[in-house]
Amino acid sequence: MESKVMIEDSQQQNIPKEQSIGPWKMVWIKFKKKKIALVGVFILVILVLSSVFAPFLTPYGQEEMNFTNINAAPSREHLLGTDNLGRDYLTRLLYGGRISLMVGVISAFISVTLGSTIGGIAGFFGGRIDNVLMRFAEIVMSFPFLPLAITISAVVGADVEPETKMYIVMMIIGGLSWPGLSRIVRGQILSLKEQEFVLAAKALGIPNYKIILKHLIPNTIGYIIVSAALGMAGAIMSESALSFLGLGVVPPTPTWGNMVQNARNLHVLRTRPWLWIPPGIAILAAVMSINLIGDGLRDAIDPKSNN
Amino acid sequence: MTTPLLEVKNLKKYFPIQKGFLRKHVGDVKAVENVSFNLNPGETLGLVGESGCGKSTTGRAILRLVEATAGEVRYNGIDVLNARQNELRRLRREMQIIFQDPYSSLNPRMTIGEAVGEALREHGLYKGKELKDRIIEVIEICGLADYHVNRYPHEFSGGQRQRIGIARALALNPSFIVADEPVSALDVSIQAQIINLMMDLQEKLKLSYLFISHDLSVVKHISDRVGVMYLGDIVELASKNDLYDNPLHPYTKALLSAIPVPDPKMKRNIIILKGDIPSPANPPSGCKFHTRCPIAQDICKEEAPEFKEYQKGHFAACHLIGK
Numbered sequence: 001m002e003s004k005v006m007i008e009d010s011q012q013q014n015i016p017k018e019q020s021i022g023p024w025k026m027v028w029i030k031f032k033k034k035k036i037a038l039v040g041v042f043i044l045v046i047l048v049l050s051s052v053f054a055p056f057l058t059p060y061g062q063e064e065m066n067f068t069n070i071n072a073a074p075s076r077e078h079l080l081g082t083d084n085l086g087r088d089y090l091t092r093l094l095y096g097g098r099i100s101l102m103v104g105v106i107s108a109f110i111s112v113t114l115g116s117t118i119g120g121i122a123g124f125f126g127g128r129i130d131n132v133l134m135r136f137a138e139i140v141m142s143f144p145f146l147p148l149a150i151t152i153s154a155v156v157g158a159d160v161e162p163e164t165k166m167y168i169v170m171m172i173i174g175g176l177s178w179p180g181l182s183r184i185v186r187g188q189i190l191s192l193k194e195q196e197f198v199l200a201a202k203a204l205g206i207p208n209y210k211i212i213l214k215h216l217i218p219n220t221i222g223y224i225i226v227s228a229a230l231g232m233a234g235a236i237m238s239e240s241a242l243s244f245l246g247l248g249v250v251p252p253t254p255t256w257g258n259m260v261q262n263a264r265n266l267h268v269l270r271t272r273p274w275l276w277i278p279p280g281i282a283i284l285a286a287v288m289s290i291n292l293i294g295d296g297l298r299d300a301i302d303p304k305s306n307n
Numbered sequence: 308m309t310t311p312l313l314e315v316k317n318l319k320k321y322f323p324i325q326k327g328f329l330r331k332h333v334g335d336v337k338a339v340e341n342v343s344f345n346l347n348p349g350e351t352l353g354l355v356g357e358s359g360c361g362k363s364t365t366g367r368a369i370l371r372l373v374e375a376t377a378g379e380v381r382y383n384g385i386d387v388l389n390a391r392q393n394e395l396r397r398l399r400r401e402m403q404i405i406f407q408d409p410y411s412s413l414n415p416r417m418t419i420g421e422a423v424g425e426a427l428r429e430h431g432l433y434k435g436k437e438l439k440d441r442i443i444e445v446i447e448i449c450g451l452a453d454y455h456v457n458r459y460p461h462e463f464s465g466g467q468r469q470r471i472g473i474a475r476a477l478a479l480n481p482s483f484i485v486a487d488e489p490v491s492a493l494d495v496s497i498q499a500q501i502i503n504l505m506m507d508l509q510e511k512l513k514l515s516y517l518f519i520s521h522d523l524s525v526v527k528h529i530s531d532r533v534g535v536m537y538l539g540d541i542v543e544l545a546s547k548n549d550l551y552d553n554p555l556h557p558y559t560k561a562l563l564s565a566i567p568v569p570d571p572k573m574k575r576n577i578i579i580l581k582g583d584i585p586s587p588a589n590p591p592s593g594c595k596f597h598t599r600c601p602i603a604q605d606i607c608k609e610e611a612p613e614f615k616e617y618q619k620g621h622f623a624a625c626h627l628i629g630k
Binding site for chain 1: 367370372395396399400402403404406407408411412413414415416417418421425426429430457459461472475476479
């Protein structure tokens with residue numbers, strides 16, 4: 001009995017009581033400590049707000065043309081100049097952010113959801129289910145991205161409105177980029193499910209889907225967050241590639257991707273840098289901020305990282 | 308005689324060996340073969356044996372964490388091995404398990420409160436404030452404090468983690484617990500604490516344990532009866548005192564002779580067994596122990612001995628007892 005009392009005493013000395021904080025609050029406290037991740041949040045918030053409130057930030061419309069003032073250099077009226085149809089470039093940049101960011105977020109969301117679900121199921125159940133799902137993933141993976149995307153886009157999105165086309169593009173990008181993540185998640189889960197805490201959950205009567213969602217996936221969250229951040233960046237770029245081929249979001253709707261693509265000729269590159277540097281920086285800022293946030297979040301969620 | 312809480316009859320678990328592309332079935336690892344025993348309410352049955360003799364598999368098959376190949380398990384008369392999903396869910400509240408490794412048995416991303424409360428929430432037993440109170444009640448019984456609920460497993464020592472594992476098992480208020488080598492991974496001083504905690508809890512909560520271990524002195528301390536396993540079979544089963552003072556099976560004799568004695572001057576007759584434990588994929592014919600038995604005779608190679616009651620409550624499987 002004496003030894004028991006001593007142990008409890010020493011525990012109380014080491015660990016002050018006020019440290020008992022809920023898990024989500026703890027994540028927030030840790031996240032706040034990461035200055036660089038907060039910089040990422042700051043940049044992303046600016047990008048999102050400026051594209052959401054684009055109509056209030058600029059006097060021009062996104063498709064408003066002015067043929068008397070084409071290819072103008074940056075000036076007071078047009079802070080980033082105008083393009084070859086006399087449209088205000090800053091306006092297009094702000095509006096373009098709406099679509100680019102949305103494509104990035106939604107495609108990455110689709111890809112992460114599919115990838116972790118399929119990988120989770122394959123890894124947990126193993127055997128035949130694993131075989132079927134992984135062979136399917138390999139088939140999807142082995143198709144070259146562009147030809148497949150072109151085919152799907154041509155078949156599904158032939159005569160639809162630009163709005164619908166944007167969602168189709170998101171689904172194509174998300175639906176083709178999950179196999180990489182699913183393989184990583186499956187591998188992780190294969191090793192995690194042999195741990196005794198999974199057996200313990202089974203003994204407690206926790207149903208399989210909850211074991212996957214609450215015990216297995218959270219332990220692979222580091223990989224999933226990194227993959228989501230990279231996926232978002234990749235999706236913004238893929239969208240621009242599809243747009244360039246006339247299969248993504250079509251002009252006149254601006255996106256950062258197709259703005260960069262439109263500026264892709266030697267003459268423009270040399271003489272009108274205001275046409276390609278700003279959208280390039282916007283893409284870079286979006287991708288970078290998302291990566292910084294992803295990094296910070298991964299460390300904050302990990303209960304073992306203490307600093 | 309009281310009705311047993313748990314009856315295990317001829318429990319078998321074979322793990323198939325598959326080979327090649329077509330997964331042809333080429334044999335079985337006979338992890339558990341013909342294990343039978345009863346467990347009375349409030350009793351502790353120790354299960355000892357070498358590594359790989361099927362102790363843990365027996366425990367897991369009883370809880371249906373691995374599906375048994377054949378046999379019968381009855382808990383309070385309910386057929387466990389053929390229970391349907393919803394019946395099994397109810398049984399889960401009654402039968403729990405404590406694991407050996409306090410590190411891999413706790414999810415590193417779940418706080419103690421979540422780990423202990425998960426099952427309570429799943430079975431819809433408590434809600435809101437009551438749930439919180441119950442979690443704190445359980446972890447306090449196990450020697451932890453209320454402010455531990457929001458901490459993660461890595462913030463605890465091995466002994467404390469094992470307490471968390473016990474708390475998780477106790478949350479549902481079970482009456483039968485499989486303790487699968489619960490102290491083998493701990494320091495000796497911590498072992499004593501955990502064993503004492505388990506014995507206190509048994510008294511308070513009227514628990515029955517199936518205590519699996521390879522440590523004979525720990526088993527002697529905690530058990531009422533002890534079963535000795537060799538290559539998937541129980542070779543001897545008796546009350547603690549009968550088994551330790553008067554072992555009948557030559558394997559039990561050899562095991563007991565190997566317990567260290569804290570006296571360097573004492574002369575001991577350690578029976579050293581020849582060779583290794585044979586492969587459970589291809590066990591020896593007849594009595595499985597005959598390849599290593601110091602007193603084996605011809606009959607042992609041919610005929611498997613019957614598991615018989617030699618004295619009251621003292622079972623063993625050997626041809627040569629009393630000869």
